Amino acid sequence: MKSYDYLIVGAGFFGSVFARQAKDRGKRVLVIDKRSHIGGNAYTENICGINVHKYGAHIFHTSSKKVWEFVNRFAEFNRYTHQITANYHGEFYNLPFNMNTFCELWEIKTPEEAIKKINEQKFNGEPKNLEEQALSLVGMDIYEKLIKHYTEKQWGKKATELPAFIIKRLPLRFTFDNCYYNDSYQGIPIGGYTSIFEKMLNGIEVRLNIDYLKNREELNSLADKVIFTGSIDEFFGYSLGTLEYRSLRFETEVLDCENFQGCAVMNYTDRETPFTRIIEHKHFECSCNAKTLITREYSADWKAGDEAYYPINDEKNDGLHKRYSELAKTLGNVVFGGRLGMYRYYDMDDVIEEALKAADFLI
Numbered sequence: 557m558k559s560y561d562y563l564i565v566g567a568g569f570f571g572s573v574f575a576r577q578a579k580d581r582g583k584r585v586l587v588i589d590k591r592s593h594i595g596g597n598a599y600t601e602n603i604c605g606i607n608v609h610k611y612g613a614h615i616f617h618t619s620s621k622k623v624w625e626f627v628n629r630f631a632e633f634n635r636y637t638h639q640i641t642a643n644y645h646g647e648f649y650n651l652p653f654n655m656n657t658f659c660e661l662w663e664i665k666t667p668e669e670a671i672k673k674i675n676e677q678k679f680n681g682e683p684k685n686l687e688e689q690a691l692s693l694v695g696m697d698i699y700e701k702l703i704k705h706y707t708e709k710q711w712g713k714k715a716t717e718l719p720a721f722i723i724k725r726l727p728l729r730f731t732f733d734n735c736y737y738n739d740s741y742q743g744i745p746i747g748g749y750t751s752i753f754e755k756m757l758n759g760i761e762v763r764l765n766i767d768y769l770k771n772r773e774e775l776n777s778l779a780d781k782v783i784f785t786g787s788i789d790e791f792f793g794y795s796l797g798t799l800e801y802r803s804l805r806f807e808t809e810v811l812d813c814e815n816f817q818g819c820a821v822m823n824y825t826d827r828e829t830p831f832t833r834i835i836e837h838k839h840f841e842c843s844c845n846a847k848t849l850i851t852r853e854y855s856a857d858w859k860a861g862d863e864a865y866y867p868i869n870d871e872k873n874d875g876l877h878k879r880y881s882e883l884a885k886t887l888g889n890v891v892f893g894g895r896l897g898m899y900r901y902y903d904m905d906d907v908i909e910e911a912l913k914a915a916d917f918l919i
């Protein structure tokens with residue numbers, strides 16, 4: 557008999573949720589991660605009394621009561637409500653697109669005037685790419701100032717070459733409501749994300765600094781089934797080809813001032829600013845601190861071996877992913893999960909939901 561029922565590769569949300577569910581149902585579980593910490597990209601680290609989102613801003617939001625109740629077992633959430641300020645050459649606009657944005661842009665006063673203004677400049681027709689989708693939702697003025705350059709910096713591609721669904725992540729409303737999400741529940745875990753993972757993995761064996769792909773045979777011999785949350789194409793040695801990803805680079809700085817930008821996330825939506833956004837971490841949890849910590853986030857090209865952050869779910873990549881999924885089915889004892897394993901632009905709540913489903917199905 558093998559030592560474990562499940563070897564879980566990756567201590568991010570998918571792996572940790574699955575591990576918790578398996579452990580609670582009496583399974584023998586080993587979690588490994590190639591990094592030196594748990595939490596995947598949601599990992600936060602306390603620096604100078606401020607919880608720093610080390611791999612970019614993570615704002616928890618969901619409309620699933622089940623997921624919300626599940627994460628609340630491991631953390632208390634504050635009342636942080638995400639809003640973004642866009643900085644376009646020093647002009648400030650509220651995001652997502654709402655009456656505040658329209659008033660800032662156009663000197664209009666009513667929803668009717670905003671709708672009229674958009675209708676005068678919108679794309680009519682069936683949108684086939686991100687640019688057409690954006691133009692059909694909000695028209696040219698907003699597209700030029702708030703979408704086109706940010707998007708092209710973020711993805712390293714022309715907006716005409718990107719799938720339409722990406723821009724539909726952002727709400728569009730004709731009310732004075734700056735909230736970035738439409739979800740019923742949102743917040744930041746008080747004390748940071750890492751403690752969620754510590755609690756979720758409580759009583760479960762975790763080994764860090766272990767690269768599954770470099771020690772595959774030895775690790776496979778330990779468990780009946782593998783839950784793999786890394787990149788699916790890397791798992792198969794890129795044998796069918798390489799899926800495309802987008803990577804990120806972060807520059808973090810401690811500043812000797814109390815409040816640098818007055819909000820947690822400011823997006824730089826012009827073409828010239830080399831970074832996409834600045835995160836000022838203390839605003840997620842209202843940390844009282846004489847200093848502040850900011851992170852400039854740069855979007856970066858990805859090549860095999862780099863840290864993958866975003867899947868690029870266009871037709872070509874989704875087609876290749878489908879072929880990898882078919883290959884995965886032939887293995888029998890490996891389940892792929894998470895943003896990288898499933899190659900989907902999932903938010904944290906989607907990943908938790910998938911992990912809960914996988915645990916219900918498998919265990």
Ligand code: UDP
Pocket residue numbers: 642651702703704706707710722723725726823825
């Ligand atoms: N987006 C944009 N301008 C912004 C913010 C977002 O055009 O100021 C577009 C961009 O294409 C981005 C997409 O909306 O990739 C999704 O944004 P979201 O904030 O959901 O991205 P994430 O936080 O996942 O990076």
